[in-house]
Amino acid sequence: MSSPISAARQTVYLNGCFLPLAEAKISVMDRGFLFGDGVYEVIPVFGHKLLRGDAHLRRLQHSLDRISLQNPMSDSDWMQLFARVLEKNPGENRAIYLQISRGVYPSRDLTVKSGYPATIFMMVLPVKEIDLALLAKGIKAITIEDFRWDACDIKSTSLVASVMLRQQATRAKVEDAVLVKHGYVTEGTASNLFLVDGNTLITPPTGHQLLSGITREIILDLATENNIPVIQRPVSQQALYHADEIWLASSTREIAPVVKLDDQLISKGAAGPMWQRMMGWYQLQKQAGR
Template sequence: MDNKIVYLNGQYLPLCDAKISVMDRGFLFGDGIYEVIPSYSGKLFHFQEHMERLENSLCSIRLANPHDRTQWLEIFTPLLDASLDQSIYLQITRGVADKRDHAFPANITPTVFAMSSTIAPFTELDSGAKAISIDDSRWELCNVKATTLLANILLRQQAVEKGCVEAILVKDGYVTEGAASNIFAVIDGVLITPPKSHEILPGITRDVILELAEHNSIPYSEDIISLDALQTASEIWLTSSTREIIPVVQLDGETIANGKPGPIWFTMNRLFQAYKQSQS
């Protein structure tokens, strides 16, 4: 691990040699954004869509993009192995300032860090996972992929300590998303996910699932989901770039349907895997 090659501010070097200043605003304030891009057989999955989300996040925190899309691709490529399924982690902070001050410093160079990691298959895919519902205590810019993830970490940890894989977040009685995932539910035969807003991260896997549902005549809707409605769902899924589509079979200690991954999940997972292969 320490010897794997990473990218930091224009250089490729072993991870153990990658160092940043303690005055970096990402370290002091969490003043930065990140992006995670899966790669299958060395080809980045929906690269353009991930770049669009990156650009939107940078714009939201008023940080200039240090590279164009062609340059980003050139940076990522040496980190990829065509024989592996991996993910690229990219982090951009506002950079190193002379002093700790909340105000944006002038004439500062962003810190850019990127590394790749092997995507490990989710071990509970066939049996399904457990989740809990928790009040959503995060800030109001959840659509920004910011490095300030303390609230998400604390919420996810509550789930982990209860033997669950995820915390499903609820605001004013309505489901928003998971602590590190988007959420789907099958209710009365319709696949439903909350619409995009400042309350959720615009997931790329989420968008792919909606496209696949449309192209394969699976009834779907982007609509609000109350916690009461979620508790009646015949299927619940959690989606993310590295975990893909996880079926949830237990919510807050209550079994969902027959306690096994549902038929629509099996169909969508098959479609997603085939689509993924077609893109690599």
């Protein structure tokens, strides 16, 4: 088994070159740096298999289309590049971080112009192996008003609102926040939300208020395959407190059960039975690399 990658030994990809992380430099005039004018993806890799690499590339294309930035590569070129960057950073549990910004302009100007190549950066993040026993203890969260913009379907590098929201959760000494807009739940600070009502799985529908998570997509597929009824509908804040279970799901966190929300225990303060089943299916999916 290969040893995990450490930051010091990281080989990253920047604009056509592979180089040590410490030597990867971009211009201060990069629009990603000046404006957060870029998009990104985080693609989990188990063993040597990307988990739903095709879905991540589909979402990347969606984000690029939404900000009118041309995709600098074809899907097959991306896949080849992913394979090369993974080869240079061996390990078992990893994730590819890919960021594309609108590149470097000679002056600081919001206006978009043609003729400037995008900045492409890629690194491999070591991902901690999920400790199922620890995860089953669950996490605490608070509800916070979601003050982000009306374009949360874009996986944008402009993340200052998310940083502020997470900071609010940290100050409240909880792991995460469930975001609520006009009385209805959108998602977590970097995850999608599910609730369990009896035998039914409920999640807010995709749209401009939340990111269409790939883990969310996997969970919905697994529920369907296993005959669990699924409803995608708006979820009121009040519905949260009556839920049998609440989960927050993302590529790096997988599926975290929320066992305390605000001052209220959820599923008696422990991971619920539906979570146990879904985690089992999810682990099999990971091993199969589908």
